[in-house]
Amino acid sequence: MKKSNRTVRKMRSAWTGFAAACLAAALTMSALVSCAPQESRPVVTSDDLTPPSAAQEAIAQDIGGGKNYEYYWAAEHIEEELEAVRESTEQSVKHWKEIADTGNYYGREVSGDEKEELKNSFDEMLNEIPLLQEEKRKMLESELALDPVVSAQEAANAAGAVFEKIYGIELSQDILTLSCVEINTNINPGEEVIRSVWNVSREEAADGVLFSTNAVGCTLDATTGEFISVDYTPSNDELTEMWATELPSCFVKKTSIETTGSYGYWNETEASYAEVAEKLKQQTREQLSGSMLIGGAAVTDVRVELLGKMEDSGENQISLLVEGDNGKTYQLYRNYSMQAYVNYGFEGYPLRAYWFRNNTYLNGK
Numbered sequence: 032m033k034k035s036n037r038t039v040r041k042m043r044s045a046w047t048g049f050a051a052a053c054l055a056a057a058l059t060m061s062a063l064v065s066c067a068p069q070e071s072r073p074v075v076t077s078d079d080l081t082p083p084s085a086a087q088e089a090i091a092q093d094i095g096g097g098k099n100y101e102y103y104w105a106a107e108h109i110e111e112e113l114e115a116v117r118e119s120t121e122q123s124v125k126h127w128k129e130i131a132d133t134g135n136y137y138g139r140e141v142s143g144d145e146k147e148e149l150k151n152s153f154d155e156m157l158n159e160i161p162l163l164q165e166e167k168r169k170m171l172e173s174e175l176a177l178d179p180v181v182s183a184q185e186a187a188n189a190a191g192a193v194f195e196k197i198y199g200i201e202l203s204q205d206i207l208t209l210s211c212v213e214i215n216t217n218i219n220p221g222e223e224v225i226r227s228v229w230n231v232s233r234e235e236a237a238d239g240v241l242f243s244t245n246a247v248g249c250t251l252d253a254t255t256g257e258f259i260s261v262d263y264t265p266s267n268d269e270l271t272e273m274w275a276t277e278l279p280s281c282f283v284k285k286t287s288i289e290t291t292g293s294y295g296y297w298n299e300t301e302a303s304y305a306e307v308a309e310k311l312k313q314q315t316r317e318q319l320s321g322s323m324l325i326g327g328a329a330v331t332d333v334r335v336e337l338l339g340k341m342e343d344s345g346e347n348q349i350s351l352l353v354e355g356d357n358g359k360t361y362q363l364y365r366n367y368s369m370q371a372y373v374n375y376g377f378e379g380y381p382l383r384a385y386w387f388r389n390n391t392y393l394n395g396k
Contacts, residue, residue, distance in 0.1 A: 100191030100202060102231075104183045104209040106175040113164045120160050124153055177211050177227050179253035189256055190231035190249050193324055198247055198263055199380035200233060208232050211253055217395035224395040227253035235264070242267045245383075252392070258324050261387040265369070265377075273375040279307050282371045285345065295371065296347045297337055307373055308335040314381045315351050315363060324387065328355035338364075351385075359391040 105112050131149045134141045141149075181189075187207045194200045210230045217224040232248035235241075242264070249261040265273070278284065281301035285294045298304060312333040320330040332354040339347035349365040363385040369375075370384075377383040 098188065098191075099184060100187045100207055101205070102183060102187035102207040102209050104211070106171045106211070107183065109168060109171045109175075112167055112171060116164050116167050117160050120156065120163065124156050127156075128153065174211055177213060177253070179211055179227050179229065181229065181251070181253050181256045183209055183211075183229075185256065186229040186231055186251060186253070189251060189258075189323065190229075193249065193258070193261065193322075194233060194247050197318060197322060197324055197380065197382055198261075199378060199383075200245065200247055202233065205233050208234060216252075216259070216393060218393045219395065222395055228259060229253050235266075242270070245269065257326060257389065257392060258387075259389045259392050261324070261382075263366075263383045263385075265383065269377065269383075273369060273372045273377075276372055276375045278371050279303055279373055281307055284371070294346060296339075296345060297349060299337070311335060311349065311351060311365075311373065315353060318382050319353060319361070325353070325355050325359070325361055325389075326357055328357035328359070330354070331356050352390075359389070362388045362390050364388070 127149060130136050130141065131146045134146060179186075186209060191202055191207060195202055208231070211227060212230065213225060213227045215223045216226045216228065229251050230248065231251070233246060235246040236244040243266065245266040246264040247261065250259040251257060252259060281298050281304035283295050283298050285296075297307075312335060315333050316330045319325055321327055330353055334352045336350045336352060337347040338350050348367060349370055351363040351365075353361040353363065355361065363382070366384055366386060372384070375384075
């Protein structure tokens, strides 16, 4: 095959690559369900789950006053989503037409043969719009057919309350993004518990500047409303302030590479380590006990663990195991890039420094 043909195919595939990747990512979780051996799945019945009414009561009680958070669930806007597919494809064709007209492909000159073949492909690109739209329609209709017990509005309200109260994110001007998928929620290899879950996120500002604002996302059970995970991404301003804080003396920074202080290890034998551990445990109790994030349970115990094989990497990571009086175990992983900055308070919302995981739920219980 001639080099020009390879180049044109590469250029032509770029516009569909992103769309295909997005579809693949969205379909991956549901594909895991459809491809898994049916006979290996344990049946999850209503007896195994918290009654939906309990989740709804918790949502209403925690939010207070029936506050509703604005949200967007693509499955409720199928026609708009299909129109967006058409518009984005047409915009891609316009982009490639400009390349064909100017003969410039990101600084590389496009040959005459390449330009001619590219021009001949525009109709083909546009003719594929119905196929892309049909794939999108099937995906969204399948998602809508899950018909979750916890409604989209209830999922948005639950997530919004946690985002505002525990993570300090003011949402009055924001729209939460929702998606609902059916996945294996058991992290143990070879064991499956298929459940429907909501993914809810407040994305960073779409201003073209990476990390100009913070972002947060969570996953919660679509039948019970139970929180499964929460992840927070700090803004550039937060990172700058954090990096300016003093590191505790019990954290030994690696000196072999240039770093802002996130790489190294915690020295358990250093005198200040016990103080740091106690501080993190106390913060965790104050933030989680009685909160909606753990279903209103009281925290009965918090243990600090260090993760990582020192002999392999010379690094370790702080993790907190949290026990509730509801018989469940939760885990807070100190975000790797932020783990050493325990003296930074995140404006009074210290859980921003962690990944939250519901260990009991993720073990299929």
